[in-house]
Amino acid sequence: MVNIRSLDPSASPLDYYGSELRRLREEANLSQAELGSVLFCTASLIGQIETAKKVPTRQFxxxxxxxxLTGGVFSRLVGLVLKSQLPTWFQPYAELEAKATYISTYQSQLVYGLLQTAAYARVVLSVENPGRLDEMVAARMERQRILEREHPPVLCVVLDEAVLYREIGGAGVMRNQLGQLLGFRDHPWVQVQVLPFAVGQHPGLLGSFNLLRFEDDPDILYTESYDSGHMTANSQVIRTQSVSYARLQASALSREDSAALIERAMKERYGHQPGPAVA
Structure with a gap:
């Protein structure tokens, strides 16, 4: 007899997903192999998801x-599953990010997570999460869905020029990443600016930070240290950082000039044209 692992559906969103998959599959009188055939995947994958050993993707x-014929049950549930894969210390920020109406971010080292390609994110996340890359990348891609909503947040991004030249994952990955940034140049709710080296000293020298604004809640400042995130709603801190961000935006290149610099870096450093998206 096959040893079927018993799941506690209340243990986590992943366990609940697995238990529901098993229950509905059995109600449909389908074996794991039969369902796998319908979904163009292996019975083993079905089994791993049912036993919470594998994280499902949104496509799956x-x-x-x-x-x-579930009426979208799993498409709704997978968002919770993927969010639960984020580092515990980061989850409170991700929840607030999803509720924000206005996001302002200065990034000194990397492309902001909401604008990363899957390939770029995979390399970045591999530094600290080599054993959970698929799950972490899927979770980061899930975060980006807030930009696809009917009423997405306004996203203003200031990138240090160093971000364009820090080769993450090789020329192909960078070419596609910069190509993705260029894809936002005419986006109605996303503004990408580059802070050029020529600016010299500036208010962002202490590091990256994010400002979140909400319709009915206080503004939030978010910063990160090595293994934790820090949030504050202190009005004086928010005021100071808001002025700092305004100065960063004023010192940065215009949206159009930023796009020109990104395109020049993409061509001169990483090749002529953005290639096919790297998964």
Missing amino acids: SERLDAAL
Whole structure:
């Protein structure tokens, strides 16, 4: 007899997803192999997801809903599953980020997470999460869905020029990443500016930071240290950092000049044209 792992659906979103998958599959009188055949995946993958050993993707969830006629149950649930894969210390920020109406960020080292390609994110996340890369990348891509909402937040990004030249993952990954940034140049709710080296000293020298604004809640300042995130709603701190951000924006290149610099870096340093997206 096959030893079927018993799941506690209340243990985590992943366990609940697995238990629901098993329950609905069995109600449909399908074996793991039969369902896998319908979904173009292996029975082993079905089994791993049912036992909470593997994190489902959004694409898998959408195909699963269609196969089992669930009315979108798994497509809704997968968002919670993927969010639960984020580092515990980062989850409170991710929840606030998803509720914000206005996000301002200065990034001194890397492209902001909401604008990263999957390949770029994979290299960045591999530094500290080599054993959970698939889950972490999927979680980061899930965060980006807030930009696809009917009413997305306004996102203003100031990138240090160093971000364009720090080769993350090789020329191909960078070419596609810079190409993705260029894709936002005409986006109605996303503004990308580059802070050039020529500026010299500036208010962002102490490091990256994010400012979140909400319709009915106090503004939040978010910063990170090595293994934790720090948030504050202190009005004086918010006021000081808001002025600092305004100065960074004023010192940065215009949206159009920033796009020109990104395009020049992409061509001269990483090749002529952005290639196909790297998964």
